[in-house]
Amino acid sequence: MRYFITGTAGFIGFHVARRLLEDGHEVLGFDGMTPYYSLRLKEARNAALAQFPGFRPVVGMLEDKPLLEKESAGFRPDVLIHLAAQAGVRYSLENPKAYLDSNLVGSWNVLEIARNQGVDHLMLASTSSVYGANPEVPFREADKADEPLTFYAASKKAMELMAHSYAHLYKVPTTAFRFFTVYGPWGRPDMALFKFVKAMIEDREIEIYGEGKMSRDFTYIDDLVDSIIDLSRIFPGEENRVAGIDTLSAQGPFRVVNIGGGQPSGLLDFVETIERIMGKPARRKMLPMQKGDVPRTFASPDLLVALTGRKPGTGLEEGVEAFVKWYLDHRHEVD
Template sequence: MRYFITGTAGFIGFHLARRLLEDGHEVLGFDGMTPYYSLRLKEARHAGLAQFPTFRPVIGMLEDKALLEEAVSSFKPDVLIHLAAQAGVRYSLENPKAYLDSNLVGSWNILEIARAHQVGHLMLASTSSVYGSNPDVPFREIDKADEPLTFYAATKKSMELMAHSYAHLHKMPITAFRFFTVYGPWGRPDMALFKFVKAMIEDREIEIYGEGKMSRDFTYIDDLVNSIIDLSKVFPGEENRVPEIDTLSHQGPFRVVNIGGGQPAGLLDFVETIEKVMGKPAKRKMLPMQKGDVPRTFASPDLLVALTGRKPEIGLDVGVKAFVDWYLDHRNEID
C-alpha cells in the first residue's frame, strides 16, 4: 500500500514510516524540518528512512498548500496519516502563532487535499491534552473535552472538529487518535525522559514539576505504532460501531480513539525506573506545577481494544531501558 505520512522526520512519524517500509509498503514522508529542536536528530531519522528504496521524502511546510497538493497528487496514497504538528505544551505559551499556522491552517490544508484526491482513509494525530484536567478517570473518548488548558490542546481539539465536518459533508473516512505521553528511542529532546537521561549523564539536576505528584499514562513507541497500523485497517462505519463507548459519528464516517494502555505511573515512579536502569540516583530539583500542565492522564483503552483486539502493554522498565541504550549509542551523533 501507499502511505503518505506528514512528520516523518519527527519521533512518531519516523518510527511509523520505518515499520511500514520494513513491511514492504511505500511511504512518502512530508516534513518541514523546523528548528523547534535539533535538526541533526531530524536529519538522522530521515537518513535512516532513506535506506529504504520505497521511501520518498518531501521537505516543506504544511502551510504550503501547493507543495502539499503536488506531493499527494503525484503519490496517490491509499492512506494519509497526518502526524506533523507544532508540538509541545509549554512552547505554546511562548509562540502560539506557530500552533495556529501548523495545527490549524496546516491541518485544514490536509483535509482539503484529502477531500480533493479522495484518499481512502485519513488519520489524524490528536492528543490526551484535549481532556484538560478532567476529574473523571480513566479518560473516555465519549467524555466532554471542551476545557483545554493550553492553546496547543485547543488547536488539536479544533482539528478534530474540523475533521468531523469534512467527514459529514464529504463522506470522508477519518480516524483521529489521541496520544498519551509517547516515549522511546529517537524521542524528542524536549520530553522528560530525554531531558532526565541527558542531565543524569552530565551529572546535572533533573527538574521535577508538580513536586513529583503528577502521573502519566506512558505509551512506548512500538505499542503506539502497532495501534496506528491496526486502526488504519478499521474504516469508521456502522459495521464496526461499538455499543455505548464508541465515538463513531451519526453524521459521517468519523471516529476518535485513545491510544493508551490505561496504566498510569507516578512521575516519581518514572524517575525511579530511570535511576534503576542507569544504576545511579538522580539529583532531584522539585518544582511547582507549570502553567498549562495537567495533574494526570489516564486513558481508557476499551474502544481501542474493541476495534483492534489489543492495547499498549510494554512496561516502563522495558521502554526506559530501550531509550537509555539508544541514547548511549547515539548521543555523539545528535547532541
C-alpha cells in the same frame, strides 16, 4: 499500499514510516524540518528512512498548500496519516502562532488533500491534552473535552472538529487518535525521559514539576505504532460500530480513539525507574506545577481493544531501558 505521512522526520512519524517500509509499503514523507529541536536528530531519522527504496522525502511546511497538492497528486496515496504538528505543551505559551499556523492552517490543508485525493482513510494525531484537567478517570473518548488548558490542546481539539465536518460534508473516512505521553528510542529532546537521561549522564539536576505528584499514562512507541497501523485497516463505519462505547459519528465516517494502556505511573516512579536503569541516583530539583500542566492523564483503552483486540502493554522498565540503550548508542547524532 501507498502511505502519505506528514511529520516523518519527527519522533512518531519516523517510527510509523519505518514500520510500514519494513512491511513493504511505499511512503511519501512530508516534513518541515523546523528547528524546534535538533535538526541533527531529524536528519538522522530521515537518513535511516532513506535506506528503504520505498521512501521518498519532501521538505515543506504544512502551510504550503500548493506543494502539498503537487506531491500528493503525483503520489496518489491510499492512506494519509497526519502526524506533523507544532508539538509541546509549554512552548505553546511562548509561541502560540506556531500552533495556529501548523495545527490549524496546516491541518486544514491536509483535510483538503484528503478530500481532493479521495484517500481511503485519513488518520489524524490528536492528544490526551484535549481532556484538560478532567476529574473523571479513566479518560473516555466520549468525555467532555471543551476546557483545554493550553493553546496546543485547543488547536488539536479544533483539528478534530474540522475533520469531523469534512467527514460529514465530503464522506472522508477519518480516524483521530489521542496519544498519551509517548516515549522511546528516537524520542524528542524536549520530553522528560530524554531530558532526564541527558542531565543524569552530565551530572546535572533534573527538574521535577508538580513536586513529583503528577502521573502520566506512558505509551511506548512500538505499542503506539502497532495501534496506528491496526486502526488504519479499520475504516470508521456502521459495520464495525462498538455498542455502548463507540465515538463513531452519526453524521459521517468519523471516529476518535484513545491510544493508551490505561496504566498511569507517578512521576517519581518514572524517575526511580530511570535511576535503576542508569545505576545512579538523580540530582532532583523539585518545582511547582507549570502553567498549563495537568495533574494526571489516564486513558480508557476499551474502544481501542474492542476495535483492534489489543492495547499498549510494554512496561515502563522495558521501555525506559530501550530508550537509554538507544541514547547511549546515538549521543553523537542527537547532542
